[in-house]
Amino acid sequence: MKRTFKGGIHPYEGKELTENKPVTEYLPKGDLVFPLSQHIGAPAKPVVKKGDPVLAGQLIAEAGGFVSANIHSSVSGTVKAIEPRLTSAGNKVNSIVIENDGEFKSVEYKGNDTPVSELDKGVILDAIKQAGIVGMGGAGFPTHVKLSPKEPEKIDTIIVNASECEPYLTSDYRRLIEQGDGVIEGLRLALAIFPGAKGIIAVEDNKPEAIRLLTEKLAGDDKIAVHSMKTKYPEGAERQLIYANTGRYINSKMLPADAGCIVHNVDTVFAICEAVRKGKPLIERIVTVTGDAINNPGNFRILVGTSYQELIEAAGGFKTTPEKIISGGPMMGKAIYTTELPATKGSSAILCLTKDEVQEYEPSACIRCGRCISVCPGRVRPELLCNLAERGDIEGFLAHEGMECCECGCCSYVCPAKRHLTQTIAGTRKLVLANKKK
Amino acid sequence: MDLQAILLAAAIVGAVGLFAGVLLSLASEKFKVKVNEKEIEVRAALPGNNCGACGYPGCDGLAAAIAKGEAPTGACPVGGDPVAKKIGEIMGSGDGESAVRLVAHVMCKGDCEKAKEAYEYVGPQDCRIATNTPGSGPKGCSKGCLGFGSCVKACQFSAIRIENGIAVIDPKKCKSCKQCTAVCPRHLIEMIPENAGAVVNCSSNDFGKDVKAVCEAGCIGCGLCAKNCPQEAITVENHLAKVDYEKCVGCGACKAKCPVKIIE
Numbered sequence: 001m002k003r004t005f006k007g008g009i010h011p012y013e014g015k016e017l018t019e020n021k022p023v024t025e026y027l028p029k030g031d032l033v034f035p036l037s038q039h040i041g042a043p044a045k046p047v048v049k050k051g052d053p054v055l056a057g058q059l060i061a062e063a064g065g066f067v068s069a070n071i072h073s074s075v076s077g078t079v080k081a082i083e084p085r086l087t088s089a090g091n092k093v094n095s096i097v098i099e100n101d102g103e104f105k106s107v108e109y110k111g112n113d114t115p116v117s118e119l120d121k122g123v124i125l126d127a128i129k130q131a132g133i134v135g136m137g138g139a140g141f142p143t144h145v146k147l148s149p150k151e152p153e154k155i156d157t158i159i160v161n162a163s164e165c166e167p168y169l170t171s172d173y174r175r176l177i178e179q180g181d182g183v184i185e186g187l188r189l190a191l192a193i194f195p196g197a198k199g200i201i202a203v204e205d206n207k208p209e210a211i212r213l214l215t216e217k218l219a220g221d222d223k224i225a226v227h228s229m230k231t232k233y234p235e236g237a238e239r240q241l242i243y244a245n246t247g248r249y250i251n252s253k254m255l256p257a258d259a260g261c262i263v264h265n266v267d268t269v270f271a272i273c274e275a276v277r278k279g280k281p282l283i284e285r286i287v288t289v290t291g292d293a294i295n296n297p298g299n300f301r302i303l304v305g306t307s308y309q310e311l312i313e314a315a316g317g318f319k320t321t322p323e324k325i326i327s328g329g330p331m332m333g334k335a336i337y338t339t340e341l342p343a344t345k346g347s348s349a350i351l352c353l354t355k356d357e358v359q360e361y362e363p364s365a366c367i368r369c370g371r372c373i374s375v376c377p378g379r380v381r382p383e384l385l386c387n388l389a390e391r392g393d394i395e396g397f398l399a400h401e402g403m404e405c406c407e408c409g410c411c412s413y414v415c416p417a418k419r420h421l422t423q424t425i426a427g428t429r430k431l432v433l434a435n436k437k438k
Numbered sequence: 439m440d441l442q443a444i445l446l447a448a449a450i451v452g453a454v455g456l457f458a459g460v461l462l463s464l465a466s467e468k469f470k471v472k473v474n475e476k477e478i479e480v481r482a483a484l485p486g487n488n489c490g491a492c493g494y495p496g497c498d499g500l501a502a503a504i505a506k507g508e509a510p511t512g513a514c515p516v517g518g519d520p521v522a523k524k525i526g527e528i529m530g531s532g533d534g535e536s537a538v539r540l541v542a543h544v545m546c547k548g549d550c551e552k553a554k555e556a557y558e559y560v561g562p563q564d565c566r567i568a569t570n571t572p573g574s575g576p577k578g579c580s581k582g583c584l585g586f587g588s589c590v591k592a593c594q595f596s597a598i599r600i601e602n603g604i605a606v607i608d609p610k611k612c613k614s615c616k617q618c619t620a621v622c623p624r625h626l627i628e629m630i631p632e633n634a635g636a637v638v639n640c641s642s643n644d645f646g647k648d649v650k651a652v653c654e655a656g657c658i659g660c661g662l663c664a665k666n667c668p669q670e671a672i673t674v675e676n677h678l679a680k681v682d683y684e685k686c687v688g689c690g691a692c693k694a695k696c697p698v699k700i701i702e
Contacts, residue, residue: 086573088572089572090571090572090573090574091572091573091574092580334572335557335571335572336572337556337557337572337573338556360560389567390562390564392591392592392621420561420562420567423561423562423567423570424562424564424567426570427562427564427566427567427568427569427570428566428567430570431566
C-alpha cells in the first residue's frame with residue numbers, strides 16, 4: 001500500500017515548467033537586504049553598524065535568544081543602513097541593508113572532515129548554530145533548537161521532507177538530483193546527534209528520478225530508507241508526513257518530537273552538511289521562479305538577501321503583466337504586492353500567475369455538499385468552523401477543534417460555492433493565538 | 439365502578455398536596471434570601487442592555503453594586519443623565535449627576551479618496567480576517583481604518599456606518615458600550631468625551647514623510663497645533679498629535695492651523 005494519509009487533493013502540478021531545468025547560479029547586482037527576523041523566535045541583534053565593510057559569510061547579526069538564529073552577509077560590501085524594510089510576509093522588519101561591491105570576496109571557511117562516526121554531537125550542533133540554519137521549508141524554525149529536544153533518547157526517526165507537494169515548486173527536487181550526496185551526508189550528520197535514530201527520506205512518487213538516484217546512492221545503508229509516497233497535497237505537511245511514514249498521529253498541541261520524530265526540509269539538511277563539512281553559513285538557497293507570466297521559468301541558486309525584482313529579471317522578466325505574484329507555493333504561499341522584497345532563508349519560490357490562472361469567483365452560500373470535510377487532512381469541519389468564525393464565536397471555534405487546522409487550503413480549493421474557508425479559519429486562528437499571547 | 443377507590447385516591451393526593459404546600463411555604467419563609475429592595479428598583483431603572491460598559495457583569499451586577507454603594511449612581515454610561523437622576527432618587531443620595539458621557543470615535547479620516555490602497559483585496563469582508571494579509575490589510579497606511587465593518591457588526595445600537603470606506607460613529611446613537619473598540623484589529627476606536635473640543639483624526643505613528651506617501655489625511659507630526667494651543671492641551675508624541683480633553687476648551691486654534699485639516 002502506498003504511504004499516504006486520509007483526505008487531501010490533487011491540484012494541477014505545474015512542475016513541468018521548471019523540473020528539468022538545471023539550477024543556475026545567480027549573483028546579485030543591487031543592494032542586499034537582510035531582515036533580522038527571518039526565523040521563528042526572537043529577532044537577531046545586529047553586530048555591524050552603518051558604514052562597516054563586510055565580507056561574504058561574515059556574521060552581521062547574532063541570535064537574540066535561545067530560539068533565534070545568526071544572520072550572515074552573503075556578499076562583500078559595506079553596510080548601507082539598518083532600517084525597517086518590507087518583507088515577503090508583508091510587514092516591515094528591521095533589516096540590515098548591504099551595498100554590494102560586486103567582488104563577492106568571502107571570509108575563509110573552515111570545514112571539518114572527521115568521519116561521521118567520530119564526530120562529537122556538540123560539534124555538529126555548534127556548527128549548525130553558528131551557521132544560522134533555520135527550517136528552509138518556509139516556517140523558519142531554528143534548526144539547532146529542533147535538534148535539541150527535551151528528551152533526545154525518545155527520538156527514533158528523522159524524516160527528510162522531500163515531498164515538495166506544493167504545485168509549481170521544484171527547488172527541492174533539483175537539490176536531490178544535483179546534490180543528493182550532500183543531502184544524504186547532512187542527514188547522516190543529523191542522525192549522529194541521535195544514536196538510536198533512523199533516517200527516512202520521504203519523496204512523492206511524482207519524482208521517480210529522485211527516488212531512483214537516492215535508492216542507488218543508499219544501497220547497503222541500513223540506517224537511511226527512501227520512502228516513496230503517494231502524490232497528493234498536502235503530503236509534505238508535518239503532521240501528514242509523520243503519519244504517512246510512521247503511522248504516528250500528532251495534533252496541534254504536540255511537537256513532532258512527541259511522536260519521536262524530527263522533520264527537516266531537504267534544503268535544511270543540505271545546509272547542515274555545508275555548515276559542518278565546509279564551515280559555510282546559510283547564505284545560499286535554491287529559488288524557483290516560475291508561473292505562466294514569466295518568460296524563462298527556472299531554478300536559481302541565489303544569495304539570501306537578493307531582491308525578488310532581480311530574480312524575476314534573471315528569469316527573463318514578465319511575459320505578460322502578472323495578475324498575482326506569490327512568494328512560495330500557490331497553496332500556502334503569500335501573495336505579495338511589490339517585488340522590491342528580499343529573498344530570505346525561507347523563500348522557496350516566486351510564482352507569477354496570469355489572470356487565467358487566478359480567476360476570481362464571487363463566494364455564494366454553502367450548499368452542504370461536505371467536500372471540504374472529506375478532503376480536510378486535519379479531520380475538522382471547515383464549513384462549520386468558517387460559519388462559527390464569521391459569527392465571531394471563538395468558543396465554538398475552539399470546541400470544534402479549530403486549532404487543528406493546518407491552513408493547507410484544501411477546503412477552499414474544492415469548495416464549489418467558492419467560499420473563503422481557509423482564509424476565514426486561518427484569520428480566526430491567528431486571532432486566538434494573538435489573544436493567547438496576551 | 440368503585441367510587442370509593444376514586445375518592446380515596448383523590449383524598450390521598452389532596453393530603454399530600456396540602457402537606458407539601460405547607461412545608462414549602464414554611465421553608466420559603468425560613469430560607470428566604472434577603473434581596474435589597476433598592477436593588478430591585480435600581481435594576482428596573484437601568485436600561486437593561488446588559489452591555490457591560492459600566493464594568494460590571496450586566497445590569498444586575500451594576501444594580502447590586504449601586505445598591506451596596508460600591509458604584510456611583512451615574513455609573514451607567516448608556517442611560518446617561520435621566521437614568522442617573524432616577525437612580526439618585528431611589529438611592530436618596532442627592533445630586534444624581536452622571537459622569538461625562540464618553541463616546542466612541544474612529545481616529546481615522548483616510549477615506550477612499552484620501553488614503554491609498556496598496557493592492558486589491560479578495561476575501562472575507564471582515565477587518566479581523568483582512569488584517570492577516572500582507573501589510574496587515576490592503577490599506578497603504580498600517581494604522582488606517584480598513585472599512586470592512588467589523589465594528590458595524592459589533593455595534594448593538596446601529597451607531598456605526600461605513601462611509602466612503604471608513605467607519606463613522608454617530609455620537610448621538612453611541613451608548614459607549616465599547617464593543618467596537620474591542621473588535622477593531624487596529625485599535626482605532628477610542629472613547630472620547632462627548633463634548634471634546636478637538637480630536638486628532640489619525641492614529642499613525644509613522645514619520646510625516648511616510649504618512650504623506652500613503653494618506654492625505656494623516657497626522658504628519660508637524661506640531662503646529664501644539665505650538666498654537668493657548669491651553670497647551672496638545673502634545674506630539676511619536677509623530678502623532680494628541681489632545682488632552684480635560685485641558686481643551688474648544689477654542690479652535692488648532693483646527694485653523696492644521697495643514698492636513700484632520701482636527702475637528
